[in-house]
Amino acid sequence: MQRNLKQLQIALDISFRKPELLRQAFTHSSYVNEHRLGNYQDNERLEFLGDAVLELTVSEYLFEKYPGRSEGELTKLRASIVCEPSLVSFAEQLTFGSYVLLGKGEELTGGRTRPALLADVFESFVGALYLDQGLEVVNVFLRKHLFPNLPNQGRLLTVDFKTHLQEYIQQHNMGVLEYKIVDERGPAHEREFVARVQVGEKLLGEGTGRSKKEAEQHAAARALEALNVQIQ
Structure with a gap:
């Protein structure tokens, strides 16, 4: 069941200046195609932007937190944080799946809990937040909701x-x-x-x-x- 995005903003204590950006971040391509929304965009472009913003903000966080780590270690650590399983976990903790706008077919086949979809939505949200309020607000969001939930922060998170x-x-x-x-x-x-x-x-x-x-x-x-x- 799809929940109201106003509830999400209350839960995260974030108020979007441009609500249409938030809606786009949670709009799957199946919804756009099914409703023939024409110029209305799905979240794929925001996902592209959010991926880059995450790379930068996570890099900055790790650079500050682990001054003794080498470039190679920091690269591996960053990769473990921005990989799909980690992003899925973050999206699940924030119940992002319940806010996604889906087409009926995608809904019926369990799209709301599909790992790739959840990871994409997390990146899209970060991209939308960056466009709406800038890098500093993204940093505040990540330091409040993502970084405290990283497991095993005292060592490299690379896992086989x-x-x-x-x-x-x-x-x-x-x-x-x-x-x-x-x-x-x-x-x-x-x-x-x-x-x-x-x-x-x-x-x-x-x-x-x-x-x-x-x-x-x-x-x-x-x-x-x-x-x-x-x-x-």
Whole structure:
């Protein structure tokens, strides 16, 4: 069920000067296509902008917080924060999925909880907030709602989800893990892969990424979440 965006602004203690930007951030392409809104835009352009804003703000936060870390360590740490599983987790904590405007088909197929959609919405919101109120307000938002919820802040957050999943499956004698790339989409310079991980015929998780390896890692991360496996 789609909730009112005014509720979200109250919950986040943020008031958009241009409410249309907030609405666009939560408008999925399926809704635009179904309602034939013409010039009304979905959130894909805001997602593009939000991705860049997140890269910058997270980089600044890590640069300040870890003065002793090398460039390579900071790069890995940033990647672990802005990867799809992390963004999905942040979106879920803020219940972003309940505010998305979806087409009926996407709604019926569980789009409101689809990991790729949630990650995109989080980036779109950040892009909209940046356009509406600037970088400093984005920083305040992230320092209030994102950075305090990062796990294991005292060490690098880089996790090999595939290895953790393999170890869990072996320990519980569940069978043989198999990864499959089930879809490739987007233009050549912005290719996105969709991977599934399963044991036999049982689907454990699905993930997307800019490479096959990244998609498999994200699928493994979702599988671990579904299995309630806590990674220390």
